Amino acid sequence: MTRVLTGIQPSGALHLGNYFGAIKQMKDLQDSSDLFIFIANYHALTSLKDGKALRENTIDCAINFLSLGIDPSKATFYAQSDVKEVLELYWILSGYTPMGLLERAHSYKDKVSKGIAANHSLFSYPVLMAADILLYDAKIVPVGKDQIQHVEMTRDIAIKFNNDFGDILTIPEFKVAEDVQTVPGLDGAKMSKSYGNTIDIFNTEKQLKKTIGKIVTDSTALEDAKDWTTCNVFSLAKLYLDQAGQIELQKRYEKGGEGYGHFKMHLKELIWDYYAEAREKREHYLNNTDEVYDILSDGAKKASKIAKAKMEIIRDAVGIYR
Ligand code: ADP
Ligand code: TRP
Numbered sequence: 204m205t206r207v208l209t210g211i212q213p214s215g216a217l218h219l220g221n222y223f224g225a226i227k228q229m230k231d232l233q234d235s236s237d238l239f240i241f242i243a244n245y246h247a248l249t250s251l252k253d254g255k256a257l258r259e260n261t262i263d264c265a266i267n268f269l270s271l272g273i274d275p276s277k278a279t280f281y282a283q284s285d286v287k288e289v290l291e292l293y294w295i296l297s298g299y300t301p302m303g304l305l306e307r308a309h310s311y312k313d314k315v316s317k318g319i320a321a322n323h324s325l326f327s328y329p330v331l332m333a334a335d336i337l338l339y340d341a342k343i344v345p346v347g348k349d350q351i352q353h354v355e356m357t358r359d360i361a362i363k364f365n366n367d368f369g370d371i372l373t374i375p376e377f378k379v380a381e382d383v384q385t386v387p388g389l390d391g392a393k394m395s396k397s398y399g400n401t402i403d404i405f406n407t408e409k410q411l412k413k414t415i416g417k418i419v420t421d422s423t424a425l426e427d428a429k430d431w432t433t434c435n436v437f438s439l440a441k442l443y444l445d446q447a448g449q450i451e452l453q454k455r456y457e458k459g460g461e462g463y464g465h466f467k468m469h470l471k472e473l474i475w476d477y478y479a480e481a482r483e484k485r486e487h488y489l490n491n492t493d494e495v496y497d498i499l500s501d502g503a504k505k506a507s508k509i510a511k512a513k514m515e516i517i518r519d520a521v522g523i524y525r
Contacts, residue, residue: 208341281502
C-alpha cells in the first residue's frame, strides 16, 4: 500500500471547513493507503509560546481526530515530538537547503508581513516539514493549497541529498483534494478561523443554534419563493444531505411559505445529528485521557521503528559516525 503522510497543527477548535476539507479525506485514506498522520507540535512551537496551551492543544487535537474517526488500528497516529529522529534529520537536511529556497517561502513571507517576528524556527519550518516527510519515505502528502510549496521544497531538498548519496530519500508528491468544495462560512466567504466566520464541530447544541442564527441570508419575505442557489444555509445543508434530501429541500425553497429561520433550524438538526457519534466518543476520551496518551504512544512506537531504520541508512551515508 502506498505510504501517505500528513501533519496537523494542533490549533484549537475544528470547524465544518476542516472536516470536509481535510478530515473526511483522511478517513478515506486510512482505508485505502498506509496512512501516517501526526500532530505537528514542534511546528506549533513556532507560533505558540505558551507551554500549558500547547500541551492542552496537543491532547485536544488527538481527542478531536480520534472522535471524528481517525482509527489507530488503520492509521499510524502519533505526536511529532515522540519520534526525536525527526530533529536529527532536520539538521542533516539543513545542509541541503539553500538560503534562497527558504527566502522564497510564501508562508514565511506572509507571516512576517503580518507582523510576526522573524525568528529562525519560523524560517526553517519547511526543513522540519521535509524531515517529517522524508523520514518515513512518504510517497504522497495530502495538504491544503497553502502547503504545496513546502512539499515542493521537500522535493528539492531530497533531490539535492540524493545527488550526493544516491537514491536514499523517497521523492514525495503533494496531493490537494480536488473534488472538495470550499465550505462557506457565516458570511458566505471561505470558512476560516482567521475570518471569524466558523461553525465549530464540537459546539453545544445551544451554541450551534446561536451560531447558525448568524448565517447571512437575503431579505426575501417568508411567503415568497427563495433562491437556494445563492443561499449560504442551503450550501451548508447540502453537505449533509444525499441527492433526494437536496431535491426535497430545493422544493421547499421554491415553494415559499417558509422563512430562513425554518431552514436554519433544519440545518442545525442536520449538523447536530451528523456528529452525534463523534460527540459521544469525545466525551469518552475527555474522561479517559490515559487511553489517548496510550494510543499516541503506540503510534509513536510504530513510527519510531521506521524512523530508526531510516536514520541508520542516512547517518551511514553522511558519515555520522560509525
Ligand atoms: P483555517 O483557515 O480555519 O485556519 P486551516 O488553515 O487550519 O483552517 O485548515 C486546515 C485544513 O482544513 C486544510 O487542509 C484546509 O484546506 C482545510 N480547510 C479549512 N477551511 C476550509 C474550508 N472553508 N473549506 C474547505 N477546506 C477547508
Ligand atoms: N505545515 C503543515 C500545516 O500547517 C503541517 C505539517 C507539518 C505537515 N509537517 C507536515 C503537513 C508534513 C504535511 C506533511 O498544515
